[in-house]
Amino acid sequence: MTRSLGVCYYPEHWPETQWPEDAARMAASGLTWVRIGEFAWSRLEPAPGKLDFDWLDRAIDVLGRAGLKVVLGTPTATPPRWMLDRHPDMLAVDAAGRPRKFGSRRHYCFSHRGYLAECKRIVALLAERYGANPHVAAWQTDNEYGCHDTILSYSDAARAAFRDWLAQRYQSPDALNRAWGNVFWSMEYSGFDQIDLPNLTVTEANPAHVMDFRRFASDQVVAFNRAQVDILRRYTRAPVAHNYMGRITEFDHYAVGADLDIASWDSYPIGFLSDRLEATDAHKADFLRQGDPDFQAFHHDLYRAVGRGRWWVMEQQPGPVNWAPYNPAPLPGMVRLWTWEAFAHGAEAVLYFRWRQAPFGQEQMHAGLLRPDSEPAPGLAEVETVARELADAPMAQAAPADVALVFDYASAWAWDTQPQGADFDYFRLCFAWYRALRRMGLNIDIISPDTDDLSQWKLVLAPGLFTLPDTLRAALPSCSGAVVFGPRANSRRPDFSIPPDLGPSLPGLDARVARVESLPPGSALPLANGGQFVHWAEELEGKAVVVLLREDNRAAMVRAGGLYYLGGWPSDATLFSILSDLCAAQGIATRDLPSALRTRSDGKSRFWFNHGASALEWEGLHLPPASMLRVPA
Amino acid sequence: MTRSLGVCYYPEHWPETQWPEDAARMAASGLTWVRIGEFAWSRLEPAPGKLDFDWLDRAIDVLGRAGLKVVLGTPTATPPRWMLDRHPDMLAVDAAGRPRKFGSRRHYCFSHRGYLAECKRIVALLAERYGANPHVAAWQTDNEYGCHDTILSYSDAARAAFRDWLAQRYQSPDALNRAWGNVFWSMEYSGFDQIDLPNLTVTEANPAHVMDFRRFASDQVVAFNRAQVDILRRYTRAPVAHNYMGRITEFDHYAVGADLDIASWDSYPIGFLSDRLEATDAHKADFLRQGDPDFQAFHHDLYRAVGRGRWWVMEQQPGPVNWAPYNPAPLPGMVRLWTWEAFAHGAEAVLYFRWRQAPFGQEQMHAGLLRPDSEPAPGLAEVETVARELADAPMAQAAPADVALVFDYASAWAWDTQPQGADFDYFRLCFAWYRALRRMGLNIDIISPDTDDLSQWKLVLAPGLFTLPDTLRAALPSCSGAVVFGPRANSRRPDFSIPPDLGPSLPGLDARVARVESLPPGSALPLANGGQFVHWAEELEGKAVVVLLREDNRAAMVRAGGLYYLGGWPSDATLFSILSDLCAAQGIATRDLPSALRTRSDGKSRFWFNHGASALEWEGLHLPPASMLRVPA
Amino acid sequence: MTRSLGVCYYPEHWPETQWPEDAARMAASGLTWVRIGEFAWSRLEPAPGKLDFDWLDRAIDVLGRAGLKVVLGTPTATPPRWMLDRHPDMLAVDAAGRPRKFGSRRHYCFSHRGYLAECKRIVALLAERYGANPHVAAWQTDNEYGCHDTILSYSDAARAAFRDWLAQRYQSPDALNRAWGNVFWSMEYSGFDQIDLPNLTVTEANPAHVMDFRRFASDQVVAFNRAQVDILRRYTRAPVAHNYMGRITEFDHYAVGADLDIASWDSYPIGFLSDRLEATDAHKADFLRQGDPDFQAFHHDLYRAVGRGRWWVMEQQPGPVNWAPYNPAPLPGMVRLWTWEAFAHGAEAVLYFRWRQAPFGQEQMHAGLLRPDSEPAPGLAEVETVARELADAPMAQAAPADVALVFDYASAWAWDTQPQGADFDYFRLCFAWYRALRRMGLNIDIISPDTDDLSQWKLVLAPGLFTLPDTLRAALPSCSGAVVFGPRANSRRPDFSIPPDLGPSLPGLDARVARVESLPPGSALPLANGGQFVHWAEELEGKAVVVLLREDNRAAMVRAGGLYYLGGWPSDATLFSILSDLCAAQGIATRDLPSALRTRSDGKSRFWFNHGASALEWEGLHLPPASMLRVPA
Ligand SMILES: [Zn+2]
Numbered sequence A, B, C: 001m002t003r004s005l006g007v008c009y010y011p012e013h014w015p016e017t018q019w020p021e022d023a024a025r026m027a028a029s030g031l032t033w034v035r036i037g038e039f040a041w042s043r044l045e046p047a048p049g050k051l052d053f054d055w056l057d058r059a060i061d062v063l064g065r066a067g068l069k070v071v072l073g074t075p076t077a078t079p080p081r082w083m084l085d086r087h088p089d090m091l092a093v094d095a096a097g098r099p100r101k102f103g104s105r106r107h108y109c110f111s112h113r114g115y116l117a118e119c120k121r122i123v124a125l126l127a128e129r130y131g132a133n134p135h136v137a138a139w140q141t142d143n144e145y146g147c148h149d150t151i152l153s154y155s156d157a158a159r160a161a162f163r164d165w166l167a168q169r170y171q172s173p174d175a176l177n178r179a180w181g182n183v184f185w186s187m188e189y190s191g192f193d194q195i196d197l198p199n200l201t202v203t204e205a206n207p208a209h210v211m212d213f214r215r216f217a218s219d220q221v222v223a224f225n226r227a228q229v230d231i232l233r234r235y236t237r238a239p240v241a242h243n244y245m246g247r248i249t250e251f252d253h254y255a256v257g258a259d260l261d262i263a264s265w266d267s268y269p270i271g272f273l274s275d276r277l278e279a280t281d282a283h284k285a286d287f288l289r290q291g292d293p294d295f296q297a298f299h300h301d302l303y304r305a306v307g308r309g310r311w312w313v314m315e316q317q318p319g320p321v322n323w324a325p326y327n328p329a330p331l332p333g334m335v336r337l338w339t340w341e342a343f344a345h346g347a348e349a350v351l352y353f354r355w356r357q358a359p360f361g362q363e364q365m366h367a368g369l370l371r372p373d374s375e376p377a378p379g380l381a382e383v384e385t386v387a388r389e390l391a392d393a394p395m396a397q398a399a400p401a402d403v404a405l406v407f408d409y410a411s412a413w414a415w416d417t418q419p420q421g422a423d424f425d426y427f428r429l430c431f432a433w434y435r436a437l438r439r440m441g442l443n444i445d446i447i448s449p450d451t452d453d454l455s456q457w458k459l460v461l462a463p464g465l466f467t468l469p470d471t472l473r474a475a476l477p478s479c480s481g482a483v484v485f486g487p488r489a490n491s492r493r494p495d496f497s498i499p500p501d502l503g504p505s506l507p508g509l510d511a512r513v514a515r516v517e518s519l520p521p522g523s524a525l526p527l528a529n530g531g532q533f534v535h536w537a538e539e540l541e542g543k544a545v546v547v548l549l550r551e552d553n554r555a556a557m558v559r560a561g562g563l564y565y566l567g568g569w570p571s572d573a574t575l576f577s578i579l580s581d582l583c584a585a586q587g588i589a590t591r592d593l594p595s596a597l598r599t600r601s602d603g604k605s606r607f608w609f610n611h612g613a614s615a616l617e618w619e620g621l622h623l624p625p626a627s628m629l630r631v632p633a
């Protein structure tokens, strides 16, 4: 597999006379890909039906002739202002009942049929015109589904669509009443038209109601995306991608990804550290100009699964951004490090966002590879270094991993609906497990809960899995090593009810969760070996073999053969210890890396990443601050 | 008086075939009472006018034949979905102007006439059918008035009713203008129809306006409840109760209680510690699995007053709940302790919430006495222990108290309307005084501000009493000991204006509050004896005898005979010292208990409660963790 | 110039029989001015068109005959309730889309044409009747523009007016699209009627859009005020003032002030310390009963500029207020100190708010010079002291200052629109610079960004100036000393775009801001000399002389002749050091005052102010706590 670099570009922002020079500089910098078009609807169709594609023809031509391959985006994330005159009710509505107005982007409700039809029309026009264009080598649908909290809409359109969705799913109000347990608090419905969206209720809505709304909302994204893909397929053989974001869990990325050829994501390590990661102040200070050492890797591994092996970074942070609460500049070396880390995790391409910093608009403070005055920004030299290094590097190959971590979007919805403890968050739970594995220096695969064959991994981990799908249940025996379920795993049936046997109901494992506790910050439940549970602890009963005890002599972890159940949320140190032992038992060699050091192997090479601001010595290697070192595996 | 136990049960949640076994197990566990029906409207009347009471007949029969006495709840806290089609404007509206939608419970505005009529209709049907049923031994109106912040509604119905209420009260807009001081900021009205609810004003509304809205809102609850009671009385001689909540001050419980036979409340010690009590993190950590040692006792004593001696715990926490930010499990022993503490304070009955944990709905994570799989939850064994202990215990009798604390709902509204210092809260103030008395090991009576005879107490305390009612003023001489008024007492006239002599205007006490200060956290005003005022300090003038000085030589506390006025909010230690001295002066023997130890005597027995997680030795007694010990008084 | 004292009075709040005694006491206390009328519309016009000015005639007569001079306020900050029946859409609308209702004050949208017409009508009636009244010696328009966040309204009236304003400014949608960069995210408009107010957008609105809305909103205030002034001028020769507030930056006070004769402001030192100043808890505790030592001085100097030399304190805090989160009482001496500080900064008059504490209404807990029972409040004696001291004091004269600080309202809007770092605030930045200069014991002038002659200052400072106006650019050579621009200065063009050369684009200074960083609390960027930047740091390039280095050897401050650019936000200590050095270089003698000590000279006298709670010795002077000492300059 070839590794390549690219950049996001907005020809419509610049005078046409500048395009050739820009294109030439891109190519000279070692870039292969250029993504364009995804916000250009007002220039492609300045008035309803008044199309102007000529400029795009010319832009693609200029870029293509410079040797660049174009990723063409559908412009549906930014409908022009005239769209509102045609569809005044197309706006999403927030949970407080307020329409989310025009004036930025993503101002549409996924459930609005009229807007969907407009999207299909513009996509068809673009696909027809460029589907066979030799320079258009890939497509992107829309942009960053879910960004700015745009999945959950409480609009009239959403309400009507939700009712339809429920009618399809349940066929009768009585079936729905039974599934949701609506006898509770007299919440029974006699018709689907009585069912409202679960916002602004007096106290919390029925979790079953909320969960179905979350499923519905995810399905709407899948359908919206599929409508575009279906059209593109008719006109092009180029691969189709979407650019996901970091820690967006409001829709099922696997389901969207199933309709696409490539998963890609937009990686902003420094912004994400600041605005979407639980961490101590000390940790955030240590990695202020580097971003978290595991957050990007997690998403690389996640989107490799979503893309069924094919994945890109569609937008890579190249310098300070504009949108985080604070926006420091990356340490010198980090742009190179981030890029190589993506490649080490199997990325086919890394594109930087964006070519030249725009002097206007909402992102005028977002760095590009060029400054607004067209001078090189500091990131550009690092990009050019990577381009040179790529030329010498061995071809990438699929990297083996001994360990797999199940990541499930429905579980995120479930525990968001019913956290039971205010700080119980599914992503946070999985990320803690992932970080512990990374600290051991392991290659990790993230896998879907619908995986039907576990034979390639020695250790499969599934903390917090809302329900155990039949497929995965059937696949459990295929794992030659151990499968470890964690707290809350299979504690609910799909209708959100507690299973008659209380869960986790794992095959051959005689263990029930008799009772659970959520614990506030500062409280912990001690284990017999000196470790502790935080956030969450369960009282287990049953005859399964106890492999870990709590200080109160209850079981903390039990097993039956290679099947484990861990009944609590271990502190980071405790988790490291537990997972290290499990690895050792499976013959998986582990390390104990310093907090800033991470590694990955692709079988041919081993990559070392020093995310720290200080140099490190490790296994005879010298790693300067913010550096990557590649050695034979 | 007999003490008895019971449980809350939802036959409509379970197959009818399971009822007999459930009933038998309840009886076998030593339970006497079973509360049912209060959320069952959608099963009693699945469609408008389509009644189905047969299942309830059978449920009452099954329970009754098992020897249980039924408390039958009116189902008006959960109107069915069809009610909204009949009365689309029945929903309450929040302070931001948003209707509070169907999908949970308490989705009604107390001022909606149409919904009130529906409630009267269903209550009449229930009363007619079950009023003379031999198994129905008590009734409950609605459920937890005020829970989920449902007293203050800003709906059209509320606005119309408020205007009527004002017209009745003031008779003319000019009278209202004068009473409210509407000449201030040109707020004068020329008609009652011009008066809006006091939400969403540019800056704060006139406190007199807000205070009347608070009075009106309380009156609406009283009227709503009375409408049900009036109907029940026509059909039944069984006592009628309502189940109040913890720290709900939005309506006058004394006024609601005056129409009822029994006051009851829903006691969730661990949840309340977490979500409705000001305390340090250390205190909350110390009592994480026990709840606050004084919070339940305060409400026991309060609702004993509201019930004019007759009171129950209608819902007792039996294990972890679902609704607090964090939900740990009670220490072993706490369910027994809580139950006995209620009895020690005079409860006639304690009912647990609920029999079996429901596997569905909003409260699926709320423990019951049984788990969802019908196995006993840990609380059940403690309940059975209490049942056995009750059999051996002497009959309860009314317990004497030397000290009374006045608790007044109007004062809560007043200082909520005008805190003057951001952390001035009337409940908090009274609770601090109550806790100091509890730490002294005293029996305490909480009394209404309308008490007309103080002769039974040696010490009567009234901190923060908004206005001094004429009745209480007339009763002051009846107290043989001391009456102590605290900060802000009688500092306003009923129309919220400052009295011409500035207050407290106490008979025979020459003292005026010349000026007040509110103090931020971390600031304190030192007293001459080493103590300090926090939150609030007043500058007193007048010729009354000074009994406590501030460091600046101003009076901190003054007296005239047995009448005292304390011009500040003492720190906890200072308050303990002041009240200890006052007790000593009145010949009231006090203790200085450790923070986890509490006691109460009913004249015949002395009960000791160790709320701590460690054992205690005290007065020759050994108290294990989370334990109750009963000794002869 | 004569210095005088006065008070705010509400004759409509008190029985007419009390007026003569009140007036006599005012005069006897040494007061000269009495402000009345500004909230009395409901008494002047109880019903539409039904006028009653007789009581006001009599009040003015009583006050005037007592020897007092009247400041008459137009009553437009409190339209009566009937106004809403005439103009139901006159209310402002908040950013969440909710009308801000009647029931307090300032319940109007500045853009409502109908309400503006009503204001012009009532002002004309007042002006006609009292314009030549010999007792009416000054006028005040409205009251505290901007208080309670009332400048930005999202009403229909505001939307319509904004569209007109934009049409005037840009003439064509295309011009607007180009200026705003609306090609970004397809935000282009084809007509002004498509443009909405920039609230409730999905994510942030275009900063250019927001900035124009901020300019528009400020212009609406200027126009509203001018409409009143134009009418007053036709009938009176008395000076016209408005009373501004502390730290209100939502409108351009210079522009409003240009239409007025006198600037005045409402000075509440203790309330402001608590509710609108960034400071450590320790600082707030140190000055709990004194207010911040520099906050009032800043506004004195600011409003001296706004009033072009003529300014008053229209409302001076005389004791505890009601509206801050906590409301402690001033230390004895502070009322005198605050008054003298105003005079030392050039105030012509200081009026206290208010004469007698009102026992009713929203401000019933706001101290006056009299208590509600008409007894003197503690502040009154200090006022009388000042009155006596004034008689002996030399006449005031204009005070020279060596240093000027540019303060620009548009910069406040700009960085509020685009902070880039969550705690970047323009007022905070300027105030930090101001405080450093005060700590040096300097007289400071605050000047408008439109100043056209800098020759009177040796040092002119302009941190954070959004754009450099042509006038100021042209005036730079007029400064004989140094002009220092600070972080973000001239970093934008007026249309909010980044300048092609990146800024600061200062004449003769070869320096560009290559990149900026915002830093979270706790992070700092070290300088070579041991100092540090906090909040904000810039990477400078160019050939300008480097006068200060960062630890990473980049330039921190550069110069060309007397023109400096400082590329970061220094910590307080670093800023003191930098500005001290700059003063020294310009031959300006500085001190290093303790945190509680401040001083100002008016050329004839030097005033020393000890804001601390402890006595101070300084330069041979003994300064008791909370004291002012005047010595010959
Ligand atoms: Zn992006």
Ligand SMILES: [Zn+2]
Pocket (backbone or CB within 6 Å): B144, B266, B315, B353
């Ligand atoms: Zn309850």
Ligand SMILES: [Zn+2]
Pocket (backbone or CB within 6 Å): C144, C266, C315, C353
């Ligand atoms: Zn004011």
